[in-house]
Amino acid sequence: MNNSLFDEFQQVTKDDWVRQAIKDLKGKDFEKELVSKTLDGIQVQPFYAKEDLEGLDLVKSYQNQVNPKSHVPGLPPRNWSNVFSVSVKDEKSDNREILDALQNGSDALLLHLEGDENLDDLLKGVGLEYIQIFLQPVGDALKVAKLFVQWLIKNNLLPEGIHGALLFDFYAELLVAKRPIDRIVSEAKQLLEIFKPFKGFKVFSINYAFYHNAGASTVQELSFATGAYIDLLDTLTESGLNAHEIFEKTVLHTAIGSSYFEEVSKLRAMRILFHQLGLLYGVNIHPEEIFIFSETSSWSKSPFDVNTNMLRNTTETMSAILGGTSALLVRPHDEVNGQENSFSKRMARNISNILREESYMDKVVDPVAGSYYLESMTFEILKMVKMKLEEIEVKGGWSQLYFNHSIQREVKAVRKSRQESILEGAKAKIGSNKYRLNEEESTAFASKELSEQEWMLLASRETILLESSKTLKS
Incomplete structure (x- = not known):
């Protein structure tokens, strides 16, 4: 068969989809309403198309x-x-x-x-x-x-x-x-x-x-x-x-x-x-x-x-x-x-x-x-890691950042922000700050915030602040 049934359909580009989404939003901002971001600031689009693979030959x-x-x-x-x-x-x-x-x-x-x-x-x-x-x-x-x-x-x-x-x-x-x-x-x-x-x-x-x-x-x-x-x-x-x-x-x-x-x-x-x-x-x-x-x-x-x-x-x-x-x-x-x-x-x-x-x-x-x-x-992560590694090298390498506690402070800042978002309910975590079982509402947990010296970086949990909170809410 030489004829393709798909030839009868008009090609639709990503820009066409974006324009249609903007039209359906009826005046609301496309970026604000539909585009989210990862912790590192990488934009997550509401949809991806073939055009998004352009320039990704390495990946x-x-x-x-x-x-x-x-x-x-x-x-x-x-x-x-x-x-x-x-x-x-x-x-x-x-x-x-x-x-x-x-x-x-x-x-x-x-x-x-x-x-x-x-x-x-x-x-x-x-x-x-x-x-x-x-x-x-x-x-x-x-x-x-x-x-x-x-x-x-x-x-x-x-x-x-x-x-x-x-x-x-x-x-x-x-x-x-x-x-x-x-x-x-x-x-x-x-x-x-x-x-x-x-x-x-x-x-x-x-x-x-x-x-x-x-x-x-x-x-x-x-x-x-x-x-x-x-x-x-x-x-x-x-x-x-x-x-x-x-x-x-x-x-x-x-x-x-x-x-x-x-x-x-x-x-x-x-x-x-x-x-x-x-x-x-x-x-x-x-x-x-x-x-x-x-x-x-x-x-x-x-x-x-x-x-x-x-x-x-x-x-x-x-x-x-x-x-x-x-x-x-x-x-x-x-x-x-x-x-x-x-x-x-x-x-x-x-x-x-x-x-x-x-x-x-x-x-x-x-x-x-x-x-x-x-x-x-994958490409966006690689791009940001490359930039971060270059920054680490400019500042003297991992060892230098370890001794001046830059690594520790940077990770602890992100950790604290993530844990606070769970405690305050800004991020939903099923079974923890959202839809927790009734019989567990009054359960007392002995967990406390980490006690770390400035040079240390220890394992923790996303829910650690919630665990130590005296005002647990379902």
Whole structure:
């Protein structure tokens, strides 16, 4: 057929749609009525059209480069691992919980370790060759790394069979506990040496999640975490390390909030940003090889009507998958109250399974590629992050801003504004300041505002002021 039925319809441009919207508004201001803004001031249009993709060649060049093709025949084109997290308390009982999770949907582990644990008991019966394993040090990263590698050697586990990452960001740790910066080079080199034989195990982490859970905006999150990584890169390369070795040993660690489309765009921007940064250092890692570890946000969760957190977990998980995550940790919905149990942990891991097995989100490599809205949002985020990084460099780099507390003040200002908007009801949060269950109206929460020193930046929650308020209103 040579004739197209669409030829009978007149072409409609975005300007035509805007004119029609203005006409329907009957004198009301288009920008004021229909255009909203993100925390960073990025304009969100009421609709997007093909014209919005003009000039976005950089973003379009990264479409469908989300994960490497599997070498195993029959696997779907889109893959992400379903991570189960364990804060070790009793190795033997934790082991039973780990085995149960791995037998019921999880295929990756995140272990929070201090470095004194009995890994023989903790990982008994766990086939590390068949899963991914992530380590999050509670304190001394070197101690944890040595414990883990010594255990691998003792159990004759081959380096090529171990895949995962050490989730430890040297610079993010400086915002929690003071330590000499000059020790970073020595410790980073030791970590790199310890894990050198383990080609599939990442050593360096860019901890975007740290800034997210402290209340930062998207642009702050990407800019400050990347700025810290640039400081690390410059310090390590000046001491003789190879930039390529550092990049290929780096994992991107992020938390996913409830701003659905913005979070999808954030992950897509994150991959592009890391790849472009590599090119500046003469390193060309394939975009699909960039590993992104995502976790659902603790900032977005509320102790009021905790079941609502399951819905937040679901949309956050969808954002992570559509954005191109490589590994995904869904936190239990009642973790915010310290009441997580076998039910909530099962619900958490099943969200990822349902989206894979029943919603078929693994059947298309990059389902949002070409979206007028998301591609535009990704580009705007990248543009603002670039400007912010240039500003950081002009002011002396991340370390200089850390020492004069500029980073801390800037993030705390945004955090306070976001928390006040919840307290005052300017932003609706279902189950917290809007439609809260009657039986929870009089519930007393002991939560208080964070007690931070000026140099510190700690994790918080969007509802923290509401939790500590004596005048809770439904």
